[in-house]
Amino acid sequence: MxxxxxxxxxxxxxxxxxxxxxxxxxxxxxxxxxxxxxxxxxxxxxxxxxxxxxxxxxxxxxxxxxxxxxxxxxxxxxxxxxxxxxxxxxxxxxxxxxxxxxxxxxxxxxxxxxxxxxxxxxxxxxxxxxxxxxxxxxxxxxxxxxxxxxxxxxxxxxxxxxxxxxxxxxxxxxxxxxxxxDVSELPRDRARHRAVPAARVLLVCLGMFTLGGSAVFIYAVVLGTGDPGLSVAAVAAGFSLNAVVAIPASRIRATRRIPSPWMAATAVCAIVVATTGWGWLFLTALVVWGFFFWAAIPGVFEVLASRSRYPEERVGDAQALMAAGRAGGPLLGGLLIDSAGATVLGIVGSSLMLAAAIGVFTTRTVARPLGNR
Known part of the structure; x- marks a missing residue:
């Protein structure tokens, strides 16, 4: 295994x-x-x-x-x-x-x-x-x-x-x-170092991005076996291929220079997964979602590290905000899919992701990289 x-x-x-x-x-x-x-x-x-x-x-x-x-x-x-x-x-x-x-x-x-x-x-x-x-x-x-x-x-x-x-x-x-x-002991006083404004904006964007994505992605099995008429095994194959294409995406350094377009492309995948009735289109969006997402995330992390005075402190913040988004996603997605339907779920989820992409692009453009503390 x-x-x-x-x-x-x-x-x-x-x-x-x-x-x-x-x-x-x-x-x-x-x-x-x-x-x-x-x-x-x-x-x-x-x-x-x-x-x-x-x-x-x-x-x-x-x-x-x-x-x-x-x-x-x-x-x-x-x-x-x-x-x-x-x-x-x-x-x-x-x-x-x-x-x-x-x-x-x-x-x-x-x-x-x-x-x-x-x-x-x-x-x-x-x-x-x-x-x-x-x-x-x-x-x-x-x-x-x-x-x-x-x-x-x-x-x-x-x-x-x-x-x-x-x-x-x-x-x-x-x-x-x-x-x-391989990391030496972190500073004992690190809790006193607050994130600079640019880092805070980037952290919020990471939370929004994963909130919108998780709201749709967590219900992919339910969505795929609904209108598209796919089997659970077919959706599982889509998840697997999603991971396959993510491997090169996460290691291609060229994609990290400007992560926002990859974030926006992921948002497009989210609305397609939530709204399409065609099985082939659902699987296509689910698969390329993996490439776009993992092309974006390391780049956002690099922007966050370069716009932080204490980048080692921001790693926990980044993981926490992303996880908070993923935790809220099932609640948001369940509320939307039960009360308003899959189309509204797709619109809300992709809008949050697109707003995050715009926020990262703006911060990367306006805020200058910071030197070591």
Missing amino acids: VQSPVRLVYLLRPTVKVGILLAVGFSVLAFVSTPFLMPEIADHYGVSLGTASMIGVFQLGGFVIATWGAGRWLQPRERVFVVSLLAAAAANLVSAALPAFALLVPLRLVSGVALGLLAWYGWVQAFGDDRRMGDVAVAGPVVGVVAAPLVSLLLEAGGPRLVFAALAAVSLVPLAFGYRS
Whole structure:
């Protein structure tokens, strides 16, 4: 189950340790599984799709808490990495028993906290370094190549129980590889450094971008099996190809010079996914979404790093704001799709993403890069 991603990571000749990349990449499994798990969870517990989406909301909420707090109170030490992986494994193992829904939701919160700490640990190794940022950015798409089809197969074979059990097992894999931090101890007084105005604007844009995108993307399975008439397996294949095209996108340095056009292109994909009734167009938009998104994000991070006096502090902020957007996306998307329909969902989601693209373009143009502190 893990051989393909591991070999791919080695093939990329990364500058960040393999264990760290695997932890970042395999955490994608937890997030990719959510759109597939929500209908199954709703059916198992006899709740609405909106209620079932709480497993994603709380998991992402935990991610927000962890990434926001880690940059302020933690150091990137090995024990943070190990404890996070063990916590993720425990949360998923208990979730595999499908306990009462009131217990399952906080378990996903614990999982989200662990995943957030792993993401922070990975990104803090790379923030501000062009090559390392590309290596960390590509870890998710590499695993995403097999994640969606794997989750689909696991659901068919054993339902949510098997998916959660697999997540528990995969959470331990990175411990078999190198994960020692290459970052020296961060300043103890770093919490006193507030983001400069340009950095704050960029952070808000990242939050808006992921909020609008998540509101649509999290319901891709529901949307694709609706009017376009696609099967779950076909949508899973779309997710997989989304990850395939994201791999070169995240490593092409030329795309990072001006990230806003790639953000705008992603917004177009969002409205197409939400509104089209043609299966081929839905899958096309879903696939190229991965290229456009991962062509944009490393570039936005580079703009943020260059417009920040303390870029290592902004890595946690960036992850937290993006995760906050992803956490709010299922709530916003569920409200819109239930009350106003998929068309309104697409318009609202893509508008938020387009506004974020304009904000990044304006900030990049107006604000000058800052020197080291």
